Amino acid sequence: MNASDFRKRKNNIIKNLDNTVLELQSGANELQRVAHVLSNTKETLDDLDMAFCKKTGLNEIDVSFLFLAVGLQIARQYLLTKFPKRLGDQEAAKLAGAKSGRNIGRSHRYYNPSLEEIINNPVPFDANIGSNGALKGGGFMGHRVTAIGHDPILGLIFGTANIATSTLTTATLESYHIYTNLNNRDYFKSNARTDLVLKYTFDKLLNEGMEGRVKVATSLVKEIVHLKSDLNTKNSLPLPGVSLINPGLASDLAKYGFDMANVVTVGKQASYSIMINSIIAMIHRLFFVGDSDMDLKLHEVKTRKILSYSNLIASTSNLAVVAITEDMKLLDLGGLGVTIYRLITDRKFIKQVKEEFIFGSYEKLITNG
Template identity: 55%
Template sequence: MGYEELVEKRKVLLADMDQDAAEAKCGLEETRKLYHVAIHTREILDDLDQQFKEKTRLTDEDIAFLFIAVGLQVMRQYLLTRFPKIMDDKTAAKRTPGHLEEHSDRHHRLYNPSLAEIITNPVPFDAMVGADGALKGGGKMGHRVTAIGHDPLLGLIFGTANIATSTLTTSSLASYHIYTNAQNVDYFRSKARTELVIGKTINKALYERYEGKAIVAASLAKEIIHLHSDLYTKNSLPLPVIPVLNSELAGRLGSYGLHMANVLAVGKQAAGAALINFLIATAHRLYGGNLQGREAKCYEVRTRKIVSYSDAIATGSNLVATAVTRDIRLLDIGGFAVTVYRLITDRKFIRSVKEEFIFGQYFDMVRGEERR
């Protein structure tokens, strides 16, 4: 081997040694960094936790959104979605749009009352004279449970058919012809066939000419008006379908306050609260601009804090106001349910973002990447 070859080999060996030394030095530096991170993990995590708190703390602008949200929720509670005032049957009927003064005077043709008779007579499923036990089992709600024409859902079918055929169908799906006696009071005259009650109504709607179609249309309109007039009375209306499945259960639920008036009121409260939450959250997100990555998620935490805090404040004030005034109509049950839901789901979201923020940055440090 010549001198020149030895020199070249020496250069290669020295270069390899330099590279190995550089890699060893780099590895040593990484080891030192990992060691530093490892022994200071507690302090680093505490620092990152504090950073997260600072990034998700509500600003003055956020506080403004919070007060607007609380104001809107309070206005909704007392102006838009409080529980309705309960009226007696006659007062409710008079206040119902489309209500007419009615009197019983049925010139009976089996399953085929005239249009004028349908318009001027009360609904046949309010008859109780001569029921002879056919309407038993409704508890305190009485015939509102056992006469299926009062069902908020099935009544649109059976109640309409009853009006169109001058009959009454019970929650057990037995039907009766309703007549008017000498004292102008509706009463149970004889049994009818439920399949004919429905079949005759379908025939009027589909196959008869103008009068048949007008009878069904008028019957449906009268059914809707009647349901509306009964809705905010003392016994209100039962929950849909339950009377057919178990009339006694429907009656018990109604006596506990689980009837349509209260269910609709609570539904309006919940829908109103959720709508305000959506509008506030959307406005706050738009105000934040086009953020990306962890900054966007931290901003979302602030948005959710605004919504949760506003719901909690509004619900707390509502409970206090209800307790002080002892007016149960002020109670915002739907809003309370939305508040509980938001507190649970938003807390879960915030915890998830916090974990991602802290441990994401911690692992960036372990990998030697810059903290973002």
């Protein structure tokens, strides 16, 4: 090895040593930085917590959305979804357009009334004269739970078939031919077969041309109008399907407020509340400013705060009004259910995003500096 090669090799060794020293120094600095971060973990996490609160706090625009949401929910509670006044049967029938009087009577051909009879006579499953115990067991709701034509769901099948065939089918699925007496009152004439009630109805629909289809369609419309007329009466309608299992149970449930009118109202309250929440959320989304997934999540936290706060304020004010007025018809039960659901789910979401933000940022401090 000559002198030139020796010097070159020496210089390479020195250069490598310098690089190694620099790397060791850099590593030592990084260890010192990480150690500093770790030693100040509590303060760092507190700072990140404050940063999260600051980023998700409601600004002036968000507060405007909050007041808008509260106003819409309160307006909805008292203008659109309060419990309706219960009416008498005749008054409700008149408002719904249902025919309640006796008109042309039933000349009667078994299972095959004329279209004129279907249109002008009352629904046959309101008959009770001569029932001889066929409608017993209905409690205070009477034939509303023992005549299956009054079931809000099953009635669309059996009630329509009863109208189309001038029959009455009970909750035990026994059927009877309904006639009109000399006093123009409907009464139980004789036993009918439930299978034939359905068979003749489907025959009208499928095998009797336009005339048969018009009869069934008219019967269905008449059934819907009748259910609507009974819905907000004092006894209302039973919960779907319960009468078929136990008419007495359906009556007892209605006695404690579990009837179709209340179910419809509570469902309306909940659905309208959810609709308002969705509209507010969609519009608030248009005000998002950011370019990362975390920015979007932080914006959604603000949205959920707006919805939770507005629902809570509206429900609290509603409970206060009900307590002061002692008027249970003002109770926003469906909206209260939505509020409870939002408080649970929104709190869970906010907690998850907060943990992701804090610990994600903390991890970045350790790994990236």
